[in-house]
Amino acid sequence: MSTTHRPAKGRRDFLKAAGCLTTAALLRRGFAWAQASKIKIGLMLPYTGTYAALGSAITNGFKLTIAERGGKLGGRELEYFTVDDESDPAKAPENTNRLVQRDKVDVLIGTVHSGVALGMVKIARETGTLLIIPNAGAAAATGELCAPNIFRTSFTNWQTGYPMGKVVAERGLKNVVTITWKYAAGEESVGGFSEGLTKAGGKVVKELWVPFPQVEFQALLTQIASLKPDAVYTFFAGAGAVKFVKDFAAAGLKAKIPLFGSGFLTDGVLEAQGEAAQGLETTLHYGDGIDTPRNKAFRDSYAKAYKSEADVYAVQGYDTGLLLGVGLDAVRGDVSKKHELIAMLEKARIDSPRGAWTLSRAHNPIQDIYLRKVVGTQNKVIGVAHKSLEDPAHGCNMKKT
Numbered sequence: 001m002s003t004t005h006r007p008a009k010g011r012r013d014f015l016k017a018a019g020c021l022t023t024a025a026l027l028r029r030g031f032a033w034a035q036a037s038k039i040k041i042g043l044m045l046p047y048t049g050t051y052a053a054l055g056s057a058i059t060n061g062f063k064l065t066i067a068e069r070g071g072k073l074g075g076r077e078l079e080y081f082t083v084d085d086e087s088d089p090a091k092a093p094e095n096t097n098r099l100v101q102r103d104k105v106d107v108l109i110g111t112v113h114s115g116v117a118l119g120m121v122k123i124a125r126e127t128g129t130l131l132i133i134p135n136a137g138a139a140a141a142t143g144e145l146c147a148p149n150i151f152r153t154s155f156t157n158w159q160t161g162y163p164m165g166k167v168v169a170e171r172g173l174k175n176v177v178t179i180t181w182k183y184a185a186g187e188e189s190v191g192g193f194s195e196g197l198t199k200a201g202g203k204v205v206k207e208l209w210v211p212f213p214q215v216e217f218q219a220l221l222t223q224i225a226s227l228k229p230d231a232v233y234t235f236f237a238g239a240g241a242v243k244f245v246k247d248f249a250a251a252g253l254k255a256k257i258p259l260f261g262s263g264f265l266t267d268g269v270l271e272a273q274g275e276a277a278q279g280l281e282t283t284l285h286y287g288d289g290i291d292t293p294r295n296k297a298f299r300d301s302y303a304k305a306y307k308s309e310a311d312v313y314a315v316q317g318y319d320t321g322l323l324l325g326v327g328l329d330a331v332r333g334d335v336s337k338k339h340e341l342i343a344m345l346e347k348a349r350i351d352s353p354r355g356a357w358t359l360s361r362a363h364n365p366i367q368d369i370y371l372r373k374v375v376g377t378q379n380k381v382i383g384v385a386h387k388s389l390e391d392p393a394h395g396c397n398m399k400k401t
Helices: 011-036 052-068 089-102 114-127 157-170 184-199 218-227 238-250 270-277 293-306 312-330 338-347
Strands: 039-045 076-084 107-109 130-133 150-152 175-181 203-210 231-235 259-262 281-284 357-359 365-375 378-389
Touching (some): 052 293, 089 107, 114 130, 114 184, 157 231, 157 259, 157 365, 175 184, 184 203, 312 338
Parallel strands (some): 039 107, 107 130, 175 203, 231 259
Antiparallel strands (some): 281 365
8 A cells, every 4th residue: 555645845945935925025015115105306496586486386386286186196195305496597407416316306396497497407308307397488498408208387488479479460560679588588488479470470670688687677668769669579577577567667658659478577476566567468378367167266276275366377386286196196106117107298188277288299288378468466368369389399309218
């Protein structure tokens, strides 16, 4: 009679099995730890100087989105690292590297000043860090310097200036003087306006330039008075916009020469500009009179949270949160899945207070540009200057990762 003996598992088999279990447990624990850790957000915006109010509004708008989503994106809480960029392009690479190299942020958000934004773009391209630009409209950021990891939730400088050229020319105001700061935002806004004006049969008879951030306008206002143009187009923002609008009126020009501008001339600064701003018309991708439930709900929430009225900068910050949420939700908060994250951002359709928008191949918003008029303390929408306008993104050769 024979007996079959089942061999007992040896020590080697036991340790092997135990090792597999341990590895699986560690992987599960590692995934759980990654999900429990916070996503690091680097906010590089102006919190002092000319653009301080703009930086604060963008920050508030972004954090309002997060609050509405229970403090999380992709199921993970956020940790903020903040740098005041001081609107100084010379400090941009160093400040950006502080966030990327020292703080190890997962996402960069910034900024307002176009020159500073280009410094951030340089570091983002070198490191592959996801960068979302919530304001600066510098063409190069999504033109010749475009990259898969660089997105914009705001506008390009060309995009907000171009439609106003057509509006002005169609009113028979064919000979126009332009005046702006001599830096990327001003140059590109005037360039867009001039292109639109020329296509519609008008011409720029004189370009006047002011060194950034100088706000001494008197000598140039005297030139404008002597030139007697049909109209003036300008790009200024923040404290500079307040000073220019007041000085233009005080010089007696407002009653004689129509003043038009990119919407940043009057956005967020109407209370400070007072009577001098009344009746001014501008073009922008947002306005106070957008009468939709989405915009009303946003403005009510913002006013309740921050005890102030929302402006375009707050909307851009808010939409930055919405866009980032689309990507992070898709990858369940796993920021290491960069390809999948970027793919979802590119496909996003944002239900914004400004109206729904999508992204172009260069990662710029394709959006309506509104014609607005200052009435009281509001930039009231009085029409659509251009439907679904897409920036041409000259020089962008997007290389997919």
